[in-house]
């Protein structure tokens with residue numbers, strides 16, 4: 396199943412230092428299958444991001460199990476080394 400890449404709507408900004416582009420480019424280059432979810436460019440207009448991640452910044456990856464991975468550099472690194480997977484479930488005690 397594809398992951399979801401949540402990013403800002405500035406899809407025209409294809410500069411190396413732009414966090415959302417850094418993450419999306421890495422997923423593209425690694426051949427990762429993903430669904431794009433666009434959010435407002437204005438951080439105070441992202442209540443859905445806050446609800447899901449507890450903070451306002453994008454990009455982040457959403458896995459099938461609902462867990463999320465923040466930080467463009469981490470997303471890019473994991474896409475590149477093939478470890479873009481959800482964290483292991485914590486066993487019930």
Ligand SMILES: N[C@@H](CCC(=O)N[C@@H](CS)C(=O)NCC(=O)O)C(=O)O
Pocket residue numbers: 403413414415416438451452453454465466467468
């Ligand atoms: N360190 C973060 C920075 C993310 C970031 O600044 N994202 C921009 C959109 S590309 C954002 O959400 N800006 C709104 C803000 O700074 O609150 C990362 O690399 O993922």
